[in-house]
Amino acid sequence: MSFNDNHEEAKGYQQKSLKNIDQSSWKHVAKYFGFIETSMGEGLVTELIKNEDEIAETLEDYLFKFGLTEEIKESIHDFEKWLLDNLILTKNIIPHNLVIKKDSNELVIKIIDGLGSKAFIPLPEYFNFFAKRYVKRRIELMWSRIKWDLSGRKGDWK
Numbered sequence: 001m002s003f004n005d006n007h008e009e010a011k012g013y014q015q016k017s018l019k020n021i022d023q024s025s026w027k028h029v030a031k032y033f034g035f036i037e038t039s040m041g042e043g044l045v046t047e048l049i050k051n052e053d054e055i056a057e058t059l060e061d062y063l064f065k066f067g068l069t070e071e072i073k074e075s076i077h078d079f080e081k082w083l084l085d086n087l088i089l090t091k092n093i094i095p096h097n098l099v100i101k102k103d104s105n106e107l108v109i110k111i112i113d114g115l116g117s118k119a120f121i122p123l124p125e126y127f128n129f130f131a132k133r134y135v136k137r138r139i140e141l142m143w144s145r146i147k148w149d150l151s152g153r154k155g156d157w158k
Contacts, residue, residue: 006044009044010044012089015117017086017088018088018115020086027082027110028082028111029115030110032046032047049099049110051102056102058097058099058100059095060095060098063149067150074106075100076146078109079098079109083138084136088135089115089125090114090116091114091115091117093114093138093139093145097111097112098110
């Protein structure tokens with residue numbers, strides 16, 4: 001049996017935090033549709049985030065083009081608040097796993113990969129106290145990665 005990251009990602013979509021919020025609260029997550037059989041095995045199907053007819057730009061690409069603008073900072077803070085308010089468990093939040101959806105007059109950060117917990121002992125999955133600590137640490141690491149990307153990727157980002 002080989003490791004299949006698709007199944008780990010699917011588990012991330014099944015976390016209690018996402019099950020406990022209504023669909024309108026999924027503002028920052030690509031929709032999950034399940035699995036399909038492909039010529040290369042099972043494939044996870046999620047929403048393709050688009051802005052008009054174009055595939056949404058990753059946060060990484062945006063940062064390399066424009067830097068850390070006030071508008072994108074506000075969008076990232078909105079994303080952070082959503083993570084903490086709903087205790088959404090993620091692996092490391094890396095800018096190339098986040099896309100920017102242009103919605104009316106705002107930029108909305110959406111996570112397209114990396115849902116779930118990296119915790120060896122899954123306490124964040126069962127206790128809100130540990131989930132909050134875990135989410136705060138993922139946010140700290142996200143900012144560390146953003147700063148590392150903007151620095152020209154000098155040194156280690158963690």
